[in-house]
Amino acid sequence: MRIAYASPLRPQSSGVSDYSEELLPHLARHVEITLVTDHITPANLALASLPKFELRELDARAKDFDAVIYHIGNAPLYVNFYNAALRMPGVIVLHDVVLHHLRAWQTLERGNAAPYFDALRAAYGDAVAEPARANPARINRFEYPLSEELAQRARGVIVHSDYAARFVRNAAPQVPVARVPMGISFGKEIRLSDARAKLNLPRDAFLISAFGEIHPHKRITVALEAFAELFHTHPGARLLLIGSESPNYDVIPLLRALNIEAVVSRVGFVEMQAYQNYIAASDVCLNLRYPTAGETSASLLRLLAAGKTTFVTRTGAYAELPDDVCVKIEPDAHEKNLLVEYLRFFAQNPNVRATLGAKARTYVKQNHTLERAAQGYSEFLRMFAK
Secondary structure, eight states, rough: OEEEEEEOOEEEEEEEEHHHHHHHHHHHHTTTEEEEEOOOSSGGGTTTTSSSSEEGHHHHHHHGGGEEEEESSSSSGGGHHHHHHHEEEEOESSOOOOOOOHHHHGGGGGGGGGHHHHHHHHHHOOHHHHHHHHHGGGGGTTTTTOOOHHHHHOOOOEEEHHHHHHHHHHHHHTSSSEOOOOBBBOOOOOOHHHHHHTTTTTTTTTTEEEEEESSGGGGHHHHHHHOOOOOHTTTTEEEEEESSSOOOOHHHHHHTTTTTGGGGEEEOOOOHHHHHHHHHOOOOOOOOOOOOOSOOOOEEEHHTTTEEEEEEEESSSGGSOOOSSSSSOOSTTTTHHHHHHHHHHHHHHHHHHHHHHHHHHHHHHHBBBBBHHHHHHHHHGGOOOO
């Protein structure tokens, strides 16, 4: 079976680039793959054996394949893949249920507002489109996904959660949907002490790490407020912010206002090897987000696979995780207090951290292997064989 595989790849900076580069060698054991790239030469030499062509050539070449897979997420990086998927329908791997920010970027934010309001009207009616026209800033983009048209035009959709599958089945009842578990690689286990030495981190600190973009919907503000309270009773605690910083969110004034600038490190974006070391060095990891775009987080699975005590927000796909593999926090008025109390508890109970972490590692190894993901793709793609 011949598959055209359209996805970001390194050097394009994206979690989906990492996802595809890990999945592709396993999927290639089941189907014949040709890469479809968007103005890049893949940096990963392990992909050099796979044939490839540019996305702009797909219109002429799509007929040569049983199916085209399009990886779509909620960011400008995916705009050309999104447009191609509308022109030449294929199998969508929907990494985010919400595509509103992508759609707004390609229309409203580039001075072409009419298609944006037309899309809102087509999906949700005048009751949503007209207030948005009057004041686009007032619309909650997470509440109106604007991914319905893509799902409805697709030949099939692959998702990674029941949450996303329910959305697609409601938006496009006639389109086949497969819930395929997200797969991740399992690297060599890194000892906490070795990781801290390599990263020059304090050996005996209670180390909390927040992974992901530094942005309000990653609950950074409430996490910093909770850490500031924790620090009063646990002066050996330290917090690392690991991820790129949003240009629309300046965290420095809050660090200064909370008087924690000296004990919070803004690490920024790091490559995968350093990322794995920061995970290994941590006692507790934060992977909070609200509102959710309906995503499944590979970074979260890496935290769990490393056996780390991990806090998540009880929302969307994250609510589907077993209760005994992570700590779930409601995004409500009690969020900060719960964070403080859980952090204090786990700071004082390393044995409980170890037990929770062991259950998390076992869960990921049993449910989120790359081979299992590749098998799920292959089984679904067979229905499109010519």
